[in-house]
Amino acid sequence: MKVGFYQFSPAFGEKEKNINKVVTAIKDTDAHLLVLPEFFATGYQFISEDEVDDLSEQVPKGPTTEALIELSHEKNIYIVAGLPERAGDKFYNSAVFTGPEGFIGFYRKTHLFSEETLYFTPGDTGFRVWDTKIGRIGIKICFDWFFPESMRSLALLGAEVVAHPSNLVLPFCPDSMPVRCLENRVFAVTANRIGTEHRRPDQSLTFIGKSEVVSPRGEILVRASDDEESLMSVSIDPTTARDKVLNQYNDLLKARRPDLYGPLY
Numbered sequence: 393m394k395v396g397f398y399q400f401s402p403a404f405g406e407k408e409k410n411i412n413k414v415v416t417a418i419k420d421t422d423a424h425l426l427v428l429p430e431f432f433a434t435g436y437q438f439i440s441e442d443e444v445d446d447l448s449e450q451v452p453k454g455p456t457t458e459a460l461i462e463l464s465h466e467k468n469i470y471i472v473a474g475l476p477e478r479a480g481d482k483f484y485n486s487a488v489f490t491g492p493e494g495f496i497g498f499y500r501k502t503h504l505f506s507e508e509t510l511y512f513t514p515g516d517t518g519f520r521v522w523d524t525k526i527g528r529i530g531i532k533i534c535f536d537w538f539f540p541e542s543m544r545s546l547a548l549l550g551a552e553v554v555a556h557p558s559n560l561v562l563p564f565c566p567d568s569m570p571v572r573c574l575e576n577r578v579f580a581v582t583a584n585r586i587g588t589e590h591r592r593p594d595q596s597l598t599f600i601g602k603s604e605v606v607s608p609r610g611e612i613l614v615r616a617s618d619d620e621e622s623l624m625s626v627s628i629d630p631t632t633a634r635d636k637v638l639n640q641y642n643d644l645l646k647a648r649r650p651d652l653y654g655p656l657y
């Protein structure tokens with residue numbers, strides 16, 4: 393099967409324009425699983441509670457999730473994409489998972505980054521993996537990567553492919569994902585954005601691009617540039633991620649020693 397991403401520069405607050413851009417851009421993709429960036433339809437840098445209130449949507453009832461469900465259905469494709477979620481009086485940095493069969497599930501970002509902590513509630517879903525026709529798909533969102541527990545949790549839950557919607561600003565993730573994938577023997581699809589947002593006079597954010605697909609052997613199978621819009625995909629066999637055997641003596645997950653990992657809990 394083919395997995396891929398669409399890396400682009402969403403315009404802040406212009407949901408309809410961003411969604412239409414995605415619909416047009418992915419028209420000819422051959423990916424079976426396509427990952428879009430974190431906050432792909434709204435832009436990233438919220439600077440007031442009113443903006444968050446204005447742009448967040450219910451899941452799965454909101455228009456962005458509904459558009460993704462329709463797109464998945466029309467194109468017979470699985471999509472993972474990030475959006476700000478409204479749930480009662482709370483707001484989460486979430487990702488939704490849709491497929492030809494409709495809405496599959498959602499995940500709420502566990503580790504909020506920087507000023508996200510001002511406007512969003514830390515996720516309460518925990519990490520999740522869905523068993524689908526294209527394999528066992530898990531989700532983490534952007535800064536979650538910085539916490540090795542995220543990928544480990546997903547691997548222990550049986551993830552074969554980890555979809556990773558992102559809006560990376562720090563430079564470390566693209567070169568770190570090969571280690572995360574190697575130590576857990578999973579595939580990862582990081583869909584980052586490009587461009588700069590300058591929504592506060594005293595601060596601008598430049599997103600680093602370099603979206604990529606990484607294999608369980610730590611190989612970068614495809615990587616986009618740091619500043620170009622890119623739609624990329626690559627063939628993988630997700631079942632190879634089930635093999636955690638390093639040699640005849642070491643199975644990566646079975647060789648763990650949780651009884652000695654006390655400080656982690």
Ligand code: ACM
Nearest residue numbers: 505534535559560
């Ligand atoms: C991030 O979590 N958006 C860096």
